[in-house]
Amino acid sequence: MHYQVDSWGYYMPRMSMGSDPMERVAKLASESAVVIFSLSSCCMCHAVKRLFCGLGVNPTVYELDQDPRGKDLEAALMRLLGNSQAVPVVFIGGKLIGAMDRVMASHINGTLVPLLKEAGALWL
Amino acid sequence: MNVPTGFIHQEGSAFGFGELEEAIVLQGLNIRNDEAKAPLFTTGRPAATLEMFPSWPMRFKQTPRGSSKSGGGSTDSGSAVNTISSKTENQLEPESPISSKNTTPLDHQQQKQQEMMASDVSRTGASQNQSIAKLPQEKRRGSTSEKQLDAKTLRRLAQNREAARKSRLRKKAYVQQLESSRIKLTQLEQDLQRSRSQGFFLGGCAGAVGNISSGAAIFDMEYSRWLEDDQRHMSELRTGLNAHLSDSDLRIIVDTYISHYDEIFRLKVVAAKADVFHLITGMWTTPAERCFLWMGGFRPSELIKMLISQLDPLTEQQVMGIYSLQHSSQQAEEALTQGLEQLQRSLTDTIAGGPVIDGMQQMAIAIGKLANLEGFVRQADNLRQQTLHQLSRILTVRQAARCFLMIGEYYGRLRALSSLWTSRPRESMMSDEHSCQTTTDLQMVQPSQNHFSEF
Numbered sequence: 057m058h059y060q061v062d063s064w065g066y067y068m069p070r071m072s073m074g075s076d077p078m079e080r081v082a083k084l085a086s087e088s089a090v091v092i093f094s095l096s097s098c099c100m101c102h103a104v105k106r107l108f109c110g111l112g113v114n115p116t117v118y119e120l121d122q123d124p125r126g127k128d129l130e131a132a133l134m135r136l137l138g139n140s141q142a143v144p145v146v147f148i149g150g151k152l153i154g155a156m157d158r159v160m161a162s163h164i165n166g167t168l169v170p171l172l173k174e175a176g177a178l179w180l
Numbered sequence: 181m182n183v184p185t186g187f188i189h190q191e192g193s194a195f196g197f198g199e200l201e202e203a204i205v206l207q208g209l210n211i212r213n214d215e216a217k218a219p220l221f222t223t224g225r226p227a228a229t230l231e232m233f234p235s236w237p238m239r240f241k242q243t244p245r246g247s248s249k250s251g252g253g254s255t256d257s258g259s260a261v262n263t264i265s266s267k268t269e270n271q272l273e274p275e276s277p278i279s280s281k282n283t284t285p286l287d288h289q290q291q292k293q294q295e296m297m298a299s300d301v302s303r304t305g306a307s308q309n310q311s312i313a314k315l316p317q318e319k320r321r322g323s324t325s326e327k328q329l330d331a332k333t334l335r336r337l338a339q340n341r342e343a344a345r346k347s348r349l350r351k352k353a354y355v356q357q358l359e360s361s362r363i364k365l366t367q368l369e370q371d372l373q374r375s376r377s378q379g380f381f382l383g384g385c386a387g388a389v390g391n392i393s394s395g396a397a398i399f400d401m402e403y404s405r406w407l408e409d410d411q412r413h414m415s416e417l418r419t420g421l422n423a424h425l426s427d428s429d430l431r432i433i434v435d436t437y438i439s440h441y442d443e444i445f446r447l448k449v450v451a452a453k454a455d456v457f458h459l460i461t462g463m464w465t466t467p468a469e470r471c472f473l474w475m476g477g478f479r480p481s482e483l484i485k486m487l488i489s490q491l492d493p494l495t496e497q498q499v500m501g502i503y504s505l506q507h508s509s510q511q512a513e514e515a516l517t518q519g520l521e522q523l524q525r526s527l528t529d530t531i532a533g534g535p536v537i538d539g540m541q542q543m544a545i546a547i548g549k550l551a552n553l554e555g556f557v558r559q560a561d562n563l564r565q566q567t568l569h570q571l572s573r574i575l576t577v578r579q580a581a582r583c584f585l586m587i588g589e590y591y592g593r594l595r596a597l598s599s600l601w602t603s604r605p606r607e608s609m610m611s612d613e614h615s616c617q618t619t620t621d622l623q624m625v626q627p628s629q630n631h632f633s634e635f
Binding site (some may be wrong): 106110 | 501504505508509511512514515516518519520522523526552555556558559562563566567569570573
C-alpha cells in the first residue's frame with residue numbers, strides 16, 4: 057500500500073482493485089476504524105472531515121473523484137443511502153453511520169464518541 | 181331506414197376533431213348498414229361525407245337545465261345522461277330539409293343526441309370528444325344497426341364516457357381545491373395583518389413586499405402563523421406548570437411543544453429549497469434576532485449557554501449532560517462553519533481572479549456552488565432540532581417545560597426589542613406620543629418576567 061501524507065494530516069491510501077463496487081465499499085469501510093467517502097470539491101465533505109479532526113480522530117478518506125472507478129463507488133453509495141447525494145458518507149468500525157445529518161445527530165445525542173472509542177479511533 | 185345525418189348537423193360554432201372522429205365512425209357504420217339494406221340510399225340527397233359540414237343556418241334555442249328532459253328520454257344506465265345536468269344546454273335545431281323529414285320515433289332519439297351534442301359543445305374540448313360517445317348509445321336503442329357496432333367500438337366508446345366522467349370529476353375537485361385555497365389565503369392574509377398590528381415585526385415585509393420571492397413570502401406567512409401557535413403553546417406550558425399537572429399530562433404538553441418546533445424545521449426545509457438567501461440573510465426574523473444569526477437561525481450552543489444558568493436545580497448527571505451537549509454542539513457548529521468557509525473560498529475562486537475566459541461557464545459553475553448553501557442551512561437546522569430533542573431527553577418533564585418556556589420567552593423578548601428599536605424616537609426631543617408607546621412596549625415585556633420567576 058502506498059501512502060500520501062497531505063495537509064490534512066491523515067493518510068490517503070491507494071484503493072485496492074476490487075470487483076463489485078458495493079463489495080469494494082464494504083471492503084474499504086472495514087479496513088480502517090473511521091472511513092469517509094468524499095469528493096475533493098464537496099464542501100459538506102470538508103465539514104465532516106473537520107468534525108472528525110476536531111474530535112481528534114484521524115479518518116481514512118477516499119476521494120472518489122480521484123479514483124478511476126470512483127463513479128461506480130458513488131453509484132453504489134447512492135443506492136446504499138437511498139438518496140441522490142453519495143457523499144459524504146461515514147463508516148465507523150466497518151458499520152455505516154450515514155451522511156452528514158446522521159453523523160451530527162449521533163454526535164448530539166452522545167452516541168458518536170462511544171462508537172469511536174469502541175472502534176479504537178479515540179482514546180480518552 | 182336510418183337517417184344518420186341528424187346528429188351530424190349539430191355542429192355549432194365549436195367543431196371539435198373528436199366530434200368529427202365520432203361522426204366518421206358512426207357515419208361509416210351507418211353507411212355499412214345502409215348499404216346492406218338499400219343500395220340507393222344516396223338518392224335525392226348529397227353524399228354522406230358532405231353532410232358533415234352544415235350548409236344551412238342553425239336555429240339555436242336555449243333550454244334550461246334539461247336534466248329531467250334528457251333524463252326522461254334515456255333508458256340506459258343513467259350515468260351518461262345525468263352528468264349533463266350541471267351545465268346549461270343549448271339546443272340546436274337545424275332547419276335542414278332533410279332532418280325535417282324525420283318524423284319517426286328515431287327523431288326523439290336524435291333530439292336527445294342534439295341536446296347532448298349541444299351541451300358538449302358548451303364544455304371544454306377534452307370532454308367534448310368523450311361525451312359524444314354517449315350518442316351512439318342513444319342511437320342504438322331505436323336503431324336496428326346495433327349489431328353492426330362491434331364490441332371493440334362499444335368498449336372504446338364506453339371508455340370514452342368513463343374518461344369524460346372522470347375528467348369532469350377531476351375538474352370539480354380542482355375547482356373546489358382552488359376555492360378552499362383562496363379562502364385559506366384570505367385567512368393567512370388576515371392573520372398576517374393581525375400579527376403585524378400586534379407588533380410581531382416581520383423582517384422584510386414592512387417595506388420590501390415587492391422584492392420578496394414567492395417562496396420567501398409563503399414562508400413568512402407560515403412563520404407568522406407559527407409564532408401565533410407558539411404563543412398558544414407557551415400559555416399551555418404556563419398553565420400546565422401552574423396547575424401542577426401530573427408528569428404524564430405535562431409530558432404530553434411538552435411533546436406537543438417539541439412537535440411544534442419540528443414543524444418550523446420542516447417549513448424551513450421547504451423554504452431553503454425555495455429561497456435559501458431569505459433564510460441565510462435572516463430576512464425572515466427580526467433585527468435583534470439577526471444579530472445572533474448563524475447559518476439561517478439560532479446558534480444552538482449559545483442557546484444552551486443562555487439556559488444553563490436558569491435551569492437550576494440540576495443533578496450532577498444532568499449538568500454533565502448539558503455541558504456535553506453544549507460542547508458537541510460547538511464542535512458541530514465549527515465543522516459546518518468551516519465547510520461554509522470552504523464554499524465561500526471556492527466561490528471566490530470561480531468568480532474572481534484572472535481574465536474571464538468563458539463568463540457563462542464560470543457563472544454556471546458558480547451557480548452550482550451556490551446551490552450547496554441549501555445543504556448547509558439544512559444541516560444547521562438539523563443541528564438545532566437535534567439539540568432541542570436532546571435537551572428534552574436530559575431534563576425531567578417539569579424542567580423541560582420550564583426550559584421551553586424560557587426559550588419561547590427569550591425570543592419573544594428579542595422580537596419585542598426589535599419592535600421597540602424600529603419605533604424608537606429619532607428626534608432629540610421625545611414627544612409624548614413616543615414615550616407612551618415605549619412605556620406600553622416595556623409593560624409588554626414585564627409580565628412575562630413574573631411568570632418566569634414563579635418556577
